[in-house]
Amino acid sequence: MTRVAARGLGLSYGAVTVVSAIDVALEPGCVTTLSGPSGAGKSTLLYALALLLRPTSGEVLWDGRPVGRVPDGVRSQLRASRSGFVFQDAMLDPTRSVLDNVLEPSLYAGVPRREARRRALDLLDELGVAHRARHRPGEVSGGQAQRVALCRSLVTSPRVLFCDEPTGNLDAGATEIVWSVLEEYARGGSTVVVATHDRGLVARAGARVELT
Amino acid sequence: MNPPARASAESGRTVPGRPRSGAVVGDALRSAAAQPVVTGTTAVVTALVCLVVLLTAGRAAAAERAVVASIDAVGTRLITVSDPQGQAAIDPETVDQVAALEGVRWAFGLGPASDGRSVALPGRAGVAAMRPVVGDLPSEAAAVRGRAPRAVGEAVAGTDAAAALRLVDGAGAVSDGSTVVGVVGVVDTGEDLGFLDALVLYRAASVPTLSQVYVLADDASTVPELQRRIAATVRAGEPSRVQVEASAGVLRLRDAVAGALGASSRQLMLGVLGGGLVLVSVTVLSAVQGRRRDLGRRRAVGASRSAIVVLVLLQTAVAGVMGALVGSVGGVAAVALATGVAPPGSFSAGVAVATVLIGLVGAAPPALLAAYRDPVRILRVP
Numbered sequence: 289m290t291r292v293a294a295r296g297l298g299l300s301y302g303a304v305t306v307v308s309a310i311d312v313a314l315e316p317g318c319v320t321t322l323s324g325p326s327g328a329g330k331s332t333l334l335y336a337l338a339l340l341l342r343p344t345s346g347e348v349l350w351d352g353r354p355v356g357r358v359p360d361g362v363r364s365q366l367r368a369s370r371s372g373f374v375f376q377d378a379m380l381d382p383t384r385s386v387l388d389n390v391l392e393p394s395l396y397a398g399v400p401r402r403e404a405r406r407r408a409l410d411l412l413d414e415l416g417v418a419h420r421a422r423h424r425p426g427e428v429s430g431g432q433a434q435r436v437a438l439c440r441s442l443v444t445s446p447r448v449l450f451c452d453e454p455t456g457n458l459d460a461g462a463t464e465i466v467w468s469v470l471e472e473y474a475r476g477g478s479t480v481v482v483a484t485h486d487r488g489l490v491a492r493a494g495a496r497v498e499l500t
Numbered sequence: 501m502n503p504p505a506r507a508s509a510e511s512g513r514t515v516p517g518r519p520r521s522g523a524v525v526g527d528a529l530r531s532a533a534a535q536p537v538v539t540g541t542t543a544v545v546t547a548l549v550c551l552v553v554l555l556t557a558g559r560a561a562a563a564e565r566a567v568v569a570s571i572d573a574v575g576t577r578l579i580t581v582s583d584p585q586g587q588a589a590i591d592p593e594t595v596d597q598v599a600a601l602e603g604v605r606w607a608f609g610l611g612p613a614s615d616g617r618s619v620a621l622p623g624r625a626g627v628a629a630m631r632p633v634v635g636d637l638p639s640e641a642a643a644v645r646g647r648a649p650r651a652v653g654e655a656v657a658g659t660d661a662a663a664a665l666r667l668v669d670g671a672g673a674v675s676d677g678s679t680v681v682g683v684v685g686v687v688d689t690g691e692d693l694g695f696l697d698a699l700v701l702y703r704a705a706s707v708p709t710l711s712q713v714y715v716l717a718d719d720a721s722t723v724p725e726l727q728r729r730i731a732a733t734v735r736a737g738e739p740s741r742v743q744v745e746a747s748a749g750v751l752r753l754r755d756a757v758a759g760a761l762g763a764s765s766r767q768l769m770l771g772v773l774g775g776g777l778v779l780v781s782v783t784v785l786s787a788v789q790g791r792r793r794d795l796g797r798r799r800a801v802g803a804s805r806s807a808i809v810v811l812v813l814l815q816t817a818v819a820g821v822m823g824a825l826v827g828s829v830g831g832v833a834a835v836a837l838a839t840g841v842a843p844p845g846s847f848s849a850g851v852a853v854a855t856v857l858i859g860l861v862g863a864a865p866p867a868l869l870a871a872y873r874d875p876v877r878i879l880r881v882p
Binding site for chain 2: 341
C-alpha cells in the first residue's frame with residue numbers, strides 16, 4: 289500500500305502561485321477527491337502528487353519518502369511502476385488499436401508483453417469493452433474511450449491511481465461505471481485520488497480534500 | 501463486475517523495472533508502422549539525400565574509378581628490366597624468380613633480336629624482328645589467329661610482323677639465317693604492349709641472355725616498392741648495367757587524378773549530406789511537433805526522457821534504413837544508366853550508412869526537444 293502525502297507544498301507557474309503551503313495525506317482503501325472551484329489548483333496539485341510537476345516549495349512523499357525532487361529518471365520509473373493516471377479526455381493514441389493503447393504503460397514498467405496482454409484483455413473484458421480491443425479509438429464512443437483509458441491506467445496494477453476529472457466528459461451512465469471501478473479498485477487496497485468538480489462524486493468519496 | 505486489478509494489486513504480480521530493450525524496439529516499429537505519413541516522409545527525405553549523393557558524388561566516384569582504371573590498365577603497372585648497352589647479361593632464370601614475387605601479375609623476357617624473313621617468299625616479303633621469348637606470354641598478348649607457341653621452334657607473330665612477312669592465315673616458316681621457326685599464330689597486343697606487334701616471338705631451346713624482362717604489377721600503388729624488389733632479384737653478369745624502370749610520370753599523373761577527383765567527390769558528398777541533415781532535422785521536428793500530445797501522454801504514463809529520445813531515434817532509424825535502401829539502389833541504377841559505370845560498391849554502401857547516421861544526428865535535437873518538454877503543459881492544452 290502506498291500512502292501519498294504533501295507537506296507544505298507550493299506550486300507556481302512562473303510568477304503565478306497556484307498552490308501554497310498545502311498539507312495533505314491520502315490514505316489507501318478509499319477514493320479521495322480533490323475538489324474546489326475552477327483555478328483552485330486541483331489539477332496542479334494532482335500533477336504534483338503524481339510526480340509530473342516538481343514542487344516550487346515543500347515536498348511530496350510516497351510511503352513517507354520525499355520523491356518530489358528526485359531526478360526525472362527516478363520519477364518516471366516511479367510513475368511507470370507504481371502509479372496510473374486517468375486524464376479528463378481519454379488521451380488515447382488514435383493511430384494504435386485499443387489493446388495497444390491499454391498496453392502502453394506496461395512497456396515503461398518493464399512488464400513482459402505476454403503478461404501485460406493477458407492482463408489488458410482481462411481488464412477490457414471486465415470493463416465491457418473487450419469487443420473493441422482491435423478497434424481504433426476513433427471507432428469507440430466517449431464512454432468506451434474513457435473505460436479504455438481506465439484499463440490503461442490499471443494495466444500495471446498500480447498502487448496509486450491519479451484521475452484528473454475522469455468523468456468530466458461522460459454522461460451519467462458512463463460516470464457511474466467509471467466511479468464504481470474506481471471505488472472497487474480503492475477497496476482492493478490502493479490509493480485512488482480523483483480531481484473533480486462534480487459535487488455528487490465528492491459526496492460519495494471516502495475522503496475529501498477541499499481547495500479554496 | 502469483478503474488481504479489475506485487486507488481486508494483482510495485492511499480489512504485486514507485475515514487476516517494477518525499466519523498459520525491456522526488445523519491447524522498446526518493438527514499440528518503435530509499431531509506432532513507425534502506425535504513423536505511415538511521418539515514417540514515409542522521413543524515408544522519402546532519406547532516400548532523396550541518398551539518391552542525390554549518389555547522382556553527384558557517386559557519379560564523380562564512378563568517373564574517378566573509370567579514369568583510374570583506364571590509367572591503371574597496364575601502362576602504370578608495367579615495369580621493364582632492360583640491358584640498354586647489351587653488356588649486363590641478364591640471366592633467363594630472372595623471369596621465373598621475378599614472376600614468383602608477391603604482387604606480380606606476370607613476367608616474361610625477350611632475348612636479342614635478329615632479322616627474320618619468310619622462308620616461303622624469300623626476297624618478296626619484308627623483314628620482321630625475331631626474338632626468343634622466356635616465360636608465358638601475358639593474356640594481353642592472346643592469339644587472334646592460330647594459337648600460342650608451346651614447343652621449341654614454334655612462334656607467334658605480331659599483327660604488323662605477320663603483315664610484313666606476308667604470312668598467309670598467320671602461319672608459315674620464318675628464318676633469320678641460323679634459326680628457322682614455325683609461326684603458329686598471330687597476336688594483337690593492344691596499346692600498352694604494342695611494341696610486340698612488330699615482333700616474331702619464338703620458343704628457343706636455350707636463351708643465353710635476355711635483353712628485356714617485362715613485369716606487370718597487380719596494383720599501381722605497389723609499383724615503386726616492387727621496382728626495388730625486382731632490382732634486388734635480377735640475376736645478371738653485370739648487375740650494375742641493368743635498368744629497372746616504370747612509368748613514373750604516369751604514376752604521378754594517376755595519383756594526382758585520383759586525389760583531385762576524390763577530393764571533389766568528398767566535398768560534394770559532405771555538402772549534400774549537410775543539406776540532408778538539415779532536411780531530416782526539419783522533418784523530424786515537424787513530426788514531433790505534431791505528436792506533442794502523444795509524447796506528453798507517454799511521459800505521463802511513465803516514459804523517461806531517454807525513452808522518448810530512443811523512440812524518436814528508432815522511428816527515424818527505421819524510416820532511414822528503408823529510405824537508404826531505396827535511395828542507394830535507385831542511385832546506383834541511375835548512375836549506371838547515365839554513365840555506364842556504377843559507383844564502387846563500398847562507396848554506395850558507405851553513402852547508405854552515412855545517410856542513416858546523418859538522419860539520426862539530424863533527429864537528435866528534435867528528439868531531445870520532445871523529451872525535455874513539460875508534459876503537464878502539453879496535457880493541459882485541449
